[in-house]
Amino acid sequence: MKFRILFPVLLIACLSLPAQTSTPPPALTEYQGRVIAQTMHWQGAGWLIRHKRDREESTLLMREELKLKPGMTVCDMGSGNGYHTLPMAEAVGKEGKVYAVEIQPEMIEMLKSRAAVKNITNIESIIGDPYDPMLPAGSCDLILLVDVYHEFAYPEQMLTGMRKALKPDGVIVMVEYRAEDDSVPIKPEHKMSKNQINKELTRNGFKLVREFDGLPWQHMMFFGRVN
Numbered sequence: 001m002k003f004r005i006l007f008p009v010l011l012i013a014c015l016s017l018p019a020q021t022s023t024p025p026p027a028l029t030e031y032q033g034r035v036i037a038q039t040m041h042w043q044g045a046g047w048l049i050r051h052k053r054d055r056e057e058s059t060l061l062m063r064e065e066l067k068l069k070p071g072m073t074v075c076d077m078g079s080g081n082g083y084h085t086l087p088m089a090e091a092v093g094k095e096g097k098v099y100a101v102e103i104q105p106e107m108i109e110m111l112k113s114r115a116a117v118k119n120i121t122n123i124e125s126i127i128g129d130p131y132d133p134m135l136p137a138g139s140c141d142l143i144l145l146v147d148v149y150h151e152f153a154y155p156e157q158m159l160t161g162m163r164k165a166l167k168p169d170g171v172i173v174m175v176e177y178r179a180e181d182d183s184v185p186i187k188p189e190h191k192m193s194k195n196q197i198n199k200e201l202t203r204n205g206f207k208l209v210r211e212f213d214g215l216p217w218q219h220m221m222f223f224g225r226v227n
């Protein structure tokens with residue numbers, strides 16, 4: 001008799017407890033011998049859309065190398081104010097989609113305004129967590145990271161999340177300023193060497209599938225899932 005009364009009471013009490021949330025580990029300042037860079041603040045976003053960017057970084061050539069096709073679902077990870085997102089959305093067309101993932105909502109607001117001016121409607125913006133890209137599982141043909149990965153305070157968690165978000169043949173594309181080249185006018189912690197990129201990606205379930213060495217300042221490395 002006592003049990004009959006107590007059981008529903010206990011059940012209701014348990015159901016009304018807050019769901020257990022997993023607290024992320026502390027943010028890293030170093031990973032695999034590399035100093036992690038500070039996040040570029042949204043107030044500096046004007047630099048990302050400077051007129052001479054294509055001349056300096058051959059951004060058109062970089063995007064051609066992505067070989068985007070109409071109907072693809074792709075992601076611009078750490079999209080900033082959408083310098084690459086907008087042309088990517090045009091390349092995949094109305095049947096395709098671009099996820100723009102950002103941890104700074106101000107960047108997403110700027111991106112949305114820029115997309116609205118051009119009447120681009122196939123961008124889905126996502127405010128990510130520093131440790132979770134918040135992308136749907138198995139959704140992406142390609143995830144582009146331009147000058148972003150070196151800022152991740154949770155590289156392993158982000159790589160795990162992006163790996164889950166890729167389709168089986170999907171790739172992530174790392175575009176990082178060359179650490180091996182002193183003539184690239186960028187602070188050291190915002191650069192990465194090929195060896196370092198390879199080391200970090202291969203220990204997190206990725207394999208190098210292609211490289212493009214024709215950019216003036218950056219490495220461009222394509223990684224697929226190991227399985």
Ligand SMILES: C[S@@+](CC[C@H](N)C(=O)[O-])C[C@H]1O[C@@H](n2cnc3c(N)ncnc32)[C@H](O)[C@@H]1O
Pocket residue numbers: 039040048077078079080081082083084101102103104107128129130131132133145146147148151152153158
């Ligand atoms: C140097 S900006 C590059 C922006 C853009 N990819 C471009 O090339 O114009 C780096 C961006 O990555 C974003 N970022 C850093 N960590 C992130 C994370 N864990 N998830 C999503 N975005 C992140 C920052 O907020 C910043 O806007």
